[in-house]
Amino acid sequence: MKVTIDGQAIEVEPGTTILQAARMIGGEVVPPAMCYHSKLKGSGGKCRCCLVEVAKGSEADPRPMPKLMASCVTGCQDGMEINSKSSPRVQEARKSVTEFLLINHPLDCPVCDQAGECDLQNLSFEHGKSESRFIEEKRTFEPEDIGPNIQLHMNRCILCYRCVMVADQLTDNRVHGVMDRGDHSNISTCISKAIDNEFSGNMIDVCPVGALTDKTFRFKSRVWFNKPYDAHRDCPTCSGKTTVWMFGNEIQRVTGRKDEFHEVEEFICNGCRFDHKDVNDWVIEGPRAFEKDSVINQNNYVKKLETVVINTEETILLGREVDRKKISMAEIDYNEKIDGNPVNSTKNG
C-alpha cells in the first residue's frame, strides 16, 4: 500500500496506522503523540495531539475525511494522502490541544523530575504559546501515596491511560485506575494501596509527563546532569537491558531504553529499576544516544565536540565592517542596488 504524508510517499503493510507510517518516514512529518504507545494494546486516540488531515481517503474512495483524524488509531488505505505538519488546520488543532493540556497543568517544570524528558514540555515548545488565556483557578487534586517506588503527582497528569494499560497488560493484578469523570478524572488506587507488582515501575517509563516519577530518584538530579549509558545484567525476571543514569560513578536512576519516540524498547522489572544501583551490578555497554534536540544531549559525549571560537571583539562588539561603514554613512555607495533598485530610491521607503 502506498500512502503520502506531507508529499512524501512510502510503501506500508496493510494494518499500518498513519502515525506508524509517519514514523517510518521520520522527521517533521511525525505527529506528536502523548497517549499512544506502540507496545501497549488499545492505547491511543485520547490526547488528540496527533490529529492529521486526510486529504484523500484512498485510491478507491478519494473523498477527503471531513474531520481531522487521530493518526495513531487511523489505518492507512492504499493511495491515502495525509497532511500533517504542512496543514494549517492540523497546526491549529495541535496548538489547541496543547493549550487544553496546559490550562490546568501546574507548569511546575522547575521542580519536576520529568523536566528534560517530558513529552508535554516538547509539545509546548513546538506548539505552545508563552502566555495563557486561562485566568481561572486551576484544578488540583489532593495527593495520594501509592507506595515507596512511585511518586504520583496527579496535578500533572494528562490522562493518557498508559499506566493503566501497563498494569493491565504487564501485571496480573491492577490496583490503580482512573476514578471519577470529566476534568475531575484522576489516577488512584482509592484505598492508598502500594502499587508493588514487580513490573509496576514501567508506569514511570510510559508516563509522558511528570505524573509518575521514580521515588528513588526524586530531586536527586536534573536528567541532563546525568550521563546515560546502556547497560545490562543477567536478570531472572526481565531482559535486564536498561539505561543507567550516572552522576560521577554513582548510578542515580535506572530506566528502560527509550527510543526516539520516547517509547521503551523493552519493559524492565522493578528489581533492575529500583534495587540495583551499584555500578558493579551492571555491564556498561556504552553511551545512550538521544534525539538531536533533546536537552539530555547537553551533557552527552556521543557526538564529537567541535571547538567553537567566538571572536567577541571582532564580530559582536565591533560588528561587521560593511555595516559599520553604512551606519557611519561616511563611505556610503549611493549606486548600490537592492533588488534592482538604488538604495536611495523612494521605492524603498
Added chain:
Amino acid sequence: MSQKILLDKVNIPGIKTYEVYRQNGGYASVEKALKTLTPDEVVEEVKTSGLRGRGGAGFPAGMKWSFIDKKSGKPRHLVCNADESEPGTFKDRYLMEYIPHLLIEGMITSSYALGANLSYIYIRGEYMWIYKILERAIAEAKAAGWLGKNILGSGYDLELYVQIGGGAYICGEETALIESLEGKRGNPRIKPPFPAVSGLWANPTVVNNVETIAAVPWIVNNSGADYAKIGVGRSTGTKLISASGHIKNPGVYEIEMGITVYEFMNSDEYLGGMSSDRPLKAFIPGGSSVPVLPAHLIYKTANGEDRLMTYESLSDGGFATGSMLGSGGFIVYDDTSCIVRNTWNFSRFYHHESCGQCSPCREGTGWMEKVLHRIENGHGREEDIDLLLSIQSKIEGNTICPLGDAAAWPVAAAIRHFREEFEYHIRFPEKIKNRDHFVAEPFESVKHLVSKLTV
C-alpha cells in the same frame, strides 16, 4: 388531527398490560415477520420507509441495519438506546412508561431482522420505575411465547433483557453505551471499528433509539412505502417531540413530519402558544446540543419560507440561521429568560457529563463553564466573548465522540444570535446581580444601552 402511529393506542385503558396490548393488535408485526418475511425483507421494508434514527443524529435506520456484519458468523446483538438524557428530551420515557409492549414488540421484530438472538434495552438509571415496568413487560411477553426458544415455531430464538445505567449522559453515545453494558466506565470507543462490526463483547451490534425501534412494528404491519408517504421529502413518518419551557401545554406530542413550527407552537392541539403574555424570545428545536434560534428565525427561515418540523427545514441556513431537529427536545424561552444564564447552565451540564477521556472535551468544557459563570455573575471581561468562541471552535470536531460538538454548538449559537446580551452582562454587572434580572427588565428594554456603546 394528524396521523399517529406510535401513540395511537396510548390512551386505551390498561394498554400497559400484555392482554390489552395484544387485544388491540399488539405483536402482529412479530407474527407477520416471523411467519411471512425473511429477515432481509424486514430490513428492506425499513430501508424503504426512510425511517431515520430518532436519537438525534438522524442516520437512516435501514442503512445502519444493512451494515451489520453477517459474514463473520459471530453472534449479533440489537441494543436499544433508552439512555434518554439530552436536556429537553423526555419522549422515550413517555413511550416506555405508557406503552411498554410497543418497544418490546419492536425489539423482537428488529432483532429478527438483524438475526440477533440476544438483545438488550439500556435504560438510564434514573428511570428506575420504567426499568421495572419493562422487566414486567418482558416477563409477560416471554410467558406468552414471544421470547425464548423457537418463537411461534419459526425456529427463531431471542432473549431480551433490560440493563440499567448508573447516571451518565455520555452513555447515550452508542459506543459508550456498549462499554457501560459491558460493566465499564462509559468512555466512548475510538471508531472504527464501528459497532456493526465490533460492538458488544466485540460482536456485531446495532444500537437504535427507543422511538426508532417502536416505529418498526407499524412499518412491518403496513409497509415501508406507507410510512414513507407520511412526512416531507427525506423526513418521513412521525416524530415524537418533547416540549418544555414557557409554553401553555408542555408534554410529549406525536407529529407528522412537515407541519409548520408555527402550527406546532400555537395550535391548541399542540403547545397552545406561550404560557403567559410575555413574548417569545428564543427556541431550541432538538435538545440542548443544537443551536438556539432567536425569535425572527423560528417561524420563517432566513429566506422567508415557512419553517417546518423536518430535519431539512430546521437545519435550513446551516448554523448561521438554522438549527437541527436533533432528538426533538423543543425548549421555548420567553423574554424573562436570560440567554447567558441558559448558556452557562448548558455548559455546566456538558462539563458535568464529559467522560474525561480526550483532552479537548475534558479541559474545554470546564473552561467554557468557568468563563460563562463569570460573565453571568458580573465578572466578565470584554475579551471573554471572543475567548468563548475560540474555545468552542477548538473543541468542535477535535474530540473522540460528539459530546464535544454538543458542548461547543450551544455556546457558538448563543453568541452568534445574542452577542449583545453577553455584552450587556459584561458592561452592566450591577444590573444582572439577581438571577431573574430579565423578569422586571427584559433585555429589549435595556438593549439600547449596549448598542450605544461601542468598544
Added chain:
Amino acid sequence: MERTHYKQEINITDSLMTRINELISHYPEGKQKSALLPVLHEVQDAHDNWLSFELMDKVAEILQIKPIEVYEVVSFYSMFNQRPIGKYMFEFCQTSPCCLNGVEDLMDYTCEKLGVKVGETTADGLFEVRGVECLGACGYAPMMQLGDSYKEHLTKEKVDQIIADCRDNKITLHDK
C-alpha cells in the same frame, strides 16, 4: 487522591443474592462483569443508598472481577454514593428547562426549610438536598428525584407535603 473511608455494615441477604444471580444470568457465560451496574444498584438500595469500599470489594468478589474495576465504575456514574447520605435525598433537576420553571427558587426554599445548603445532610441524617443534571422530565418541571420515583410539577406546598410524608415514614424509596 486520598479518599475518606467510612464504615458500613454489610449484609448480602439470600434474597439479594438470588436477585444478583438472576441479573448475572442475563449475560453470556464469562460476561458477568456486564451485570455490574444493575448489581450495584441492588446492593446500594439494600445498604442505605451508599457503597463503602468493603461493599464494593464484596461486589467484585461476587462478580469475580478486580476491586479496582468496581471503584472505577462507581466513581464514574453519578447515581452511586460513596459516603453515608441522608435517608431522603431530594435530587432537584437544575438543568435549563427546570430553571425556566423556577427550580432554583424551590431549591432555596427547601434548603431554608431544612436548614441545610445544597450537598449537605440534615443533622438528624434524614434529608439531603442536591442539584443534579437533566433527569428527563423537562415538561413536568420543576421536579426532583426521590428514591426510585420522580416528584413532578412541584410547588412549595408539594415540597412541604413530601417533607412531612418523609417524617411520617410514608415514602417508599425503593419499590422491590
